Structure formats: C-alpha cells, structure tokens
Amino acid sequence: MLLDFEQPIASLEGKLQEMKKLANESQVDVSEAVKALEEKIKTLKKETYANLTRWQRVQLSRHPERPYTLDYIQGITDKFVELHGDRTVSDDKAMVGGFGEVDGRSVMFIGQQKGRNTKQRQLRNFGMANPEGYRKALRLMKMAEKFNKPIVTFIDTPGAFPGLEAEERGQGEAIARNLKEMFMLKVPVICIIIGEGASGGALGIAIGDRVMMLENTWYSVISPESCSSILWRSWNYKEQAAEALKLTATDMLQNKLIDGIIKEPLGGAHLDPDKMMRTLKKEIVRLLDELGTMDSEERIMERIEKFSNMGVVIEA
Template identity: 65%
Template sequence: MPDNKNRQFLDFEKPVKEIFDEIEKLKQTEEKTKVDLSDSIKKLEDQVIEKRKNITSNLTAWQKVQLSRHPDRPYTLKYIQKMSTNFIELFGDRNVKDDKAIVGGFAQLEGETVMLIGHQKGINTKMRQLRNFGMANPEGYRKALRLMKLAEKFNKPIVTLIDTPGAYPGMEAEERGQGEAIARNIYEMMRLKVPVICVIIGEGASGGALGIGVGDRIFMLENSWYTVISPENCSSILWRSWEMKEKAAEELKLTSDYMHKFGLVDTIVPEPLGGAHWNYDEAAENLKNQIIATLKELKQIPAEDRINQRIEKFSKMGFWDEVAS
C-alpha cells in the first residue's frame, strides 16, 4: 500500500491529511535536531485512527461512491496477490483478443484450487488506459465465460471480483455483441455446476457487473456500491446535468447496507478502518476468510440443488406493489 508520503486523499479525508502533514513535519524535525519526538508522533497517530473512525461512521452515499473509486484502493490483482498463492493467469477469449479489463486464472486459497476472475482498472494512467479503466469489451466477458467453463470442467469453485463503472459503451463493443455477451454469461452462470461466489470490491455498475455477477452467494465490501447506473449518468438523464449526482446517489440506494436490506447481496464484508486503501492485508484477509467459510458451506450442497437454489434466488429478487384496477 502507498506510504504516508504518497497517499492520496479525498476531500472529506482532508482532516486526516492535515494530521499526516503534522506527523511528517515532526519526523523531519526529529531527524534534524536529533530530539526524541516519538510521544508527540504517537499521539498524532492515535488522532489519525480516531479521525478515520469518525469520518467513515458518517459517510453519505456519494462519499461511499468516492471511496469505492479511491485511487489507492486495491483492485482485483492486489486481492489475488494478497489472498492467494500460485496464481496462473489465463488469457484470451479464443475469438477476438485478450481483454485487459478482465483478468482471471487458477490460484490456491488455503491450499484449495479456485478460479479467480475480476475486473482490473490499472494502478496508474498508462495502465488505466491499457485496461480501459475496468470497462470490459465483449471479448472480456467471453474470456470470463471460457475460464468459468474451464473451472467447471475440472470441478473447481469460481470466485469473481467485480469493480467496474460499466461495460464499455463504444460502438465497436456493440458491433461485436456486448449485450449478447453479457446475457450469455448471465444465462451460463445460472447453470454452472460448481460453487460460484461473486464479490463487489469497488464499483458494481449495470450489466458490466452482472456479466460476472451471478452466483450462489453475493458479497459486497463495506464501501462498495452496486446499482443499474452510476450516480453521474443517472443525474445527467433525470436532471440533464451531473450537478445532481449526490442526490442521485442517495435516491439510487446503492450502498451495501441497502443492497443487503433489499436481499440483493448476502453478506457485507467489513473493511479496515477508513476503507480498504488503508490496509491491503487486512482487507484481503477479511475477504479471504469469508470466501473460504462460504466455499465450505456450498460444497456440502449437491450441484443440482445449488443450481436450483441459484435460479430461485435471482428469480425472487426485487419487490413491488400491485394496485387494484
């Protein structure tokens, strides 16, 4: 994770940044004067913890959206690195090309081989361009499906990590069958014979998330979001401006607590104090423990029963009122 000098701070994290700046000044003074200032530094570090706690306990929906997009937040490859061993990445959809916005391959979780698949945004400007900011083309979803079918062939569980602002909306993606690729994945994932766990680790937007988002259990990290459209695009449609994005975020009820309340996700995975970007190891450990425990539970259920439960689970999603005519 970034060291304190290279950390990036969101607007609502500025009180924490101010304390970090004070800590840095004290460290420089200590180095120059050779005076022991460790007690003062320790007090400020305790203030950082308290301030992070205060900030994250009162986040608005829009602030959680911002947190899910934090430039220091861990992405799929970081979780794979921290959670698993012996990761072997697999490439290509055997049709068009290898889509860098989706990564996947076999790895071991506590000695058990699983197929890990997820969106990857990139950690700097060059890599974000290479990975198309986590927005997959049709070949990305076809690659994901190929890897899922491979896992099913060898009877290995599947874990997907979702973090995308949406599937790529370009003309070339539509020409190559973006909608069909996502729909095919939803159809096929419903019927996979192996256990499937889906985790929203950051942004979970629209069909881009659903393309690898059908499973026996759906998890959300505490500061992630999951909805049919981003707040900005919702604002631009309803109010013809992005200025109402904060109101749109509130109205969409896109945060993990609402998603759990609505029955769209099964479990909220806690993040380190202040967000996953503060402690990669703790964030990955929390998620790994939840995945391993759930896999043990799912493996006790016969494949046919799992499929039926999965279909029933998604068929029941949503709620409505009927008005008498």
C-alpha cells in the same frame, strides 16, 4: 491522494508529526499531548468513516490506490496461472482470469482489471470489458465446471464498454448469455464487489451462490454521474443521485440484493492492503467450505430462487 472529507484528519496528522519532530529536536517531554492528539485522530477517523455519505463511499471505491482484481488474486493465492482469450475474437485485457491455489485448493478467479497509470488504463480500457471479455469469462467458468473447481469473481467496473464496435460484436448478447449460463453452473460461485459495480457490466459476472460487497463499494444499475446527467442534464447533481440510488453495501444488504458485507480496514482497503487480503481470503475460504457441502442441484435451485425473489414480475 486525499479526498475532501479526509482533509480534517490529514490536518491533525500533520500537527502530530510536527509535535513529534519538535519533541525530538528540543528534547521536551510532550508525550501527554501526543497521546491526546493520537486519541483525537483515532476518534475523528472512526466518526468520519462511520458516517460517510453515499457519494463519499463512491469516492472511496474509486480511490486510485485501492487494490484491484490482480492485486487481490496475487495476495490471496499461493500460485496463479492466468488464462487468455475467448477463442473467437481476442484477449480482452479488461477481463482477467485463471486458476489459483488457495490453501491447497484450486479455484478459478475471474474479474475486471483497471490500470494504475495512463498506459495501463488504456491497455485495460478502464476496466470496461468488450463482448470478448464476457465470452472469455464464460469460457473460463465452463472450464472450471468441467474440472469441478469453484469460481470466485471480482467485480470492479464503471460498466461494460459502450462503444459502437462493442455493440456490433454483440455486447448485450454476451452479457445476457453469461447471466443465463451462470445460473446453471454446477460448481460453487462466489461473487465479490471490490470497487465499482455498475450496470450490466458488473452483473455479467455477478450471478452467484453468494454475492458479497466490500464495505466501501457500490452496486447499481447506473453510476451517480450518469444518473445525474439523465435526470438533470448535468453531472452537478451526482451527490443527490447517489442518495436516491441507494447503492452502498448497507443499502444492498437491507434490500436483500447481496448476501453479506466484508469489513475493510479503517479508512479503506488502500490504507492496509495486507490486512484486506487476509480478511478477504478468510471469507472466501469460509464460503467455499460452506458451499462445498451442498449438492450441485441444491445449489442451482437455491441460486435461481435467490435471484427470482429480488423482484416481482406480472405477466398480462
């Protein structure tokens, strides 16, 4: 799948393939022309992806071939055992989690999971968790704390499920409880936005000692489309909304709302998943080593202070 801003690159790559095919069929030496075109493509790629608009970053974050939570877990861990259910209502397929082994170290992985096709998207509810999903996540976090295992969460959701039945089962309470409990977890907590990070649905598993974002992801209180529909009564202004929201990884880092950006392969994580897995694994191991040297009380106080400094509250 090609995005609109990738069309010029695809056009040059098509010409390159034609040139190589012609050279093979006619035995004509076009090596210099091929080399020049390859350099031109490389330069165009660097310029294109270095100067993406905020809306184009949003488009990349939603690319259907982009790795999802279970892809990263399987690519990073040597062994993974998925755990199910919130022990109250059901097993929410939009929220996945379990213990995984990373270089001989047990880690609790939790994250939102989307689907690749229509059937999977229905099963995973498009990555939008119900209250039981957040309660399952909290149950797994408490289990990790009990066994003194670090926690890594992957955030990739267009938001918590907004259905009437979700509200009836306490969607707001479930997310709020997660926020409160995550502040007080005694084990290291690393949160990574791997795709979309929308609203409380993302925040419900994003309170951590280190909050990171992949390069082509977004994190905001609302999606550009929803913002546009509220302000302009139309989705046609989503690009302006994306600019106003300042929702990219660079924006978040400048506003001190995250702790770092993890580089993606040129063109996005979907173009070289294996490289992305290696980069992400290396970063997770580094952060676990860094956080593992801290006392639990020190981590908790630093975590609370970090989030407290993100805004100003004036009580009358």
